[in-house]
Amino acid sequence: MEEYDVLVLGSGAGLEFASIAGENNRTVGIVEKESFGGAQLDAGARSKRLLYHAEVLETIERADEFHIDASVDGFAFEEMVRDVDEELRGNAESLREGVEASPFHYLYEGEARFVDERTVEVVGGADDGTRIRADTVILATGSRPATPDVEGIESVDYLTSEEALRVETPPDRLVILGSGYISVELGHLFGTFGSDVTFVCREETLLPEVDEEVAETFTERYGERFTVHTATHPTGVSETDGTVTLEATSGRLDGPEVSASGDVLLVADGRIPNTAALDLDAAGIETDEHGYVETDEYLRTTADGVWAVGDVTGNYLLKHSASHEVAAVARNIYEDERRPVDYSAMPLAVFASPEVASVGAQEQYLEAGEYATYTEQYESVPRGRAMGAEGFVKAIIDTDRQVIGCHILGPRASELIQEVVTAMHAGEGTVRNVRRPVHVHPALSEVVQQAFSGQFRRTVTDFSRDD
Structure with a gap:
C-alpha cells in the first residue's frame, strides 16, 4: 500500500x-x-x-x-x-x-x-x-x-454542454433544453455564429438562479434574439432523418403543446x-x-x-x-485556528449577451421592511451613453445601509460587480464604501457609484441617509 x-x-x-x-x-x-x-x-x-x-x-x-x-x-x-x-x-x-x-x-x-x-x-x-x-x-x-428524465432521451443523439464545446461547425438549428448560465452562454455562442436557437425551459425565466428582476429582463432580451419557451414540461424526444424534436407542454402537465425541432439537441439541464x-x-x-x-x-x-x-x-x-x-x-x-468558510460575498457572472453578474441577497427572498433598492441605468453615465449600452445596476441595502446585494445586467457586468464584492468582503460594506471612493471619469464604473448614490426605494421604514 x-x-x-x-x-x-x-x-x-x-x-x-x-x-x-x-x-x-x-x-x-x-x-x-x-x-x-x-x-x-x-x-x-x-x-x-x-x-x-x-x-x-x-x-x-x-x-x-x-x-x-x-x-x-x-x-x-x-x-x-x-x-x-x-x-x-x-x-x-x-x-x-x-x-x-x-x-x-x-x-x-x-x-x-x-x-x-x-x-x-x-x-x-x-x-x-x-x-x-x-x-x-x-x-x-x-x-x-445530468441526463434529464425525458421519454426517448436515451434513443436520440444529443450533445451535453461539454461535448458542444468541441463542435467545429455551428448547427443551422439548435434546440437547447435548459435555462441556467451554461445554457444561455452556449446559446449566445452558437447564436452569434449563425445558429437558429430555440430554448425549452422548465422554469418561468432563463437564469432562474439570479435576481428575479434581472432574470425577467434577461429573458425578454433573449426572446428578441431567439425562440424561448419557458415554464414547460418536457414530455418526449424523437429523431427522424437527422432532425431532433423535443416535445413539451406549456405551463402545466396538461397545458398547450410545445414542439421544438433542430439539427442538434443540446441538453444542459443541470449537473x-x-x-x-x-x-x-x-x-x-x-x-x-x-x-x-x-x-x-x-x-x-x-x-x-x-x-x-x-x-x-x-x-x-x-x-x-x-x-x-x-x-x-x-x-x-x-493553521492553528479553524474558521468557517465565508460565502457571504460569492459572486456569479454569466458571460452571455447581455452579460449578468450578481452578489448577495436577491429581492424575491427578502421581507418587506428589511431592505431598500435602487436601480441605475447604464445610460445615466457618460461612458454608458457613449457605448450605447443597455442595462442596469440594482443595489440592495438593509436598514443599517449595509450592502446586502447587487445585481447587474449589461456590458462588463462581470468586472463591475467586483467593486461591490470587495466592499462586502471587507466587512464594512456600507453604501458610502461604494459611493465615496473617487471613481475614474468617465469610466463605466460610475454606474455602480450612481446606483449606490440614488434615493433608495423604501419598502416600509424610512432609512436615514448616511453621507
Whole structure:
C-alpha cells in the first residue's frame, strides 16, 4: 500500500490544494481518471475563450451604430475551436509535467474507490489495483452534465454542454433544453455564429438562479434574439432523418403543446456530482439526496480526516468558489485556528449577451421592511451613453445601509460587480464604501457609484441617509 500525507481525488480544484500541500512539505497522492486539470480547465476555460470570439464578432456587427463602416466577411469557427483545444491541451500537459517533476506529488491514473475511511483503491487506468492511504483526504471529484428524465432521451443523439464545446461547425438549428448560465452562454455562442436557437425551459425565466428582476429582463432580451419557451414540461424526444424534436407542454402537465425541432439537441439541464462510483459508504461519508457530499461549516465530511471542495459539495458550482473553498480548507488544516468558510460575498457572472453578474441577497427572498433598492441605468453615465449600452445596476441595502446585494445586467457586468464584492468582503460594506471612493471619469464604473448614490426605494421604514 502507498502512503502519503495527503490524498487528493480529482485534479481540478484538488490540484490547487495539492500545490498548497506540497508548499507545506507534505507528500501528496493525486488520483485522476479523466482530463488532467478538471472540468474547469477543460469545459469552463474552453467556453470562456470561445465566448470572447463571440464578443469580438458582436462588437464588429455593431460598428454601424458608431458610424464606422465595418463588416464581417466570414469566420473560421473550426479554427477557433481547434486553437482553443490546442491551447488547453498544452495547459493540461504543463500541469501534468509539473506534478510529475515535483518531489512531493505522485499521480495515479484511474478511478478512486474507498476501501475504508482514508484508503482508496484505484480502479481501471494505468494504476488499476493500487491502494493508497493518507492522513488527510481531499474530495474534489467535481460534477458532470445530468441526463434529464425525458421519454426517448436515451434513443436520440444529443450533445451535453461539454461535448458542444468541441463542435467545429455551428448547427443551422439548435434546440437547447435548459435555462441556467451554461445554457444561455452556449446559446449566445452558437447564436452569434449563425445558429437558429430555440430554448425549452422548465422554469418561468432563463437564469432562474439570479435576481428575479434581472432574470425577467434577461429573458425578454433573449426572446428578441431567439425562440424561448419557458415554464414547460418536457414530455418526449424523437429523431427522424437527422432532425431532433423535443416535445413539451406549456405551463402545466396538461397545458398547450410545445414542439421544438433542430439539427442538434443540446441538453444542459443541470449537473450531478461525481460521487456514485466512489463507494463513499465504505468511508462513512454521507451525501444528500442528490449525491452531493455533506460537509460542516469547515468543509469537513462525516469521515474523520476527509474534506470536500468544489462542485462535489453542491454549494456553488463555480471555479472561483472552488478556489475559495480550497484556500479555506488549507487554512483550516495548516493553521492553528479553524474558521468557517465565508460565502457571504460569492459572486456569479454569466458571460452571455447581455452579460449578468450578481452578489448577495436577491429581492424575491427578502421581507418587506428589511431592505431598500435602487436601480441605475447604464445610460445615466457618460461612458454608458457613449457605448450605447443597455442595462442596469440594482443595489440592495438593509436598514443599517449595509450592502446586502447587487445585481447587474449589461456590458462588463462581470468586472463591475467586483467593486461591490470587495466592499462586502471587507466587512464594512456600507453604501458610502461604494459611493465615496473617487471613481475614474468617465469610466463605466460610475454606474455602480450612481446606483449606490440614488434615493433608495423604501419598502416600509424610512432609512436615514448616511453621507
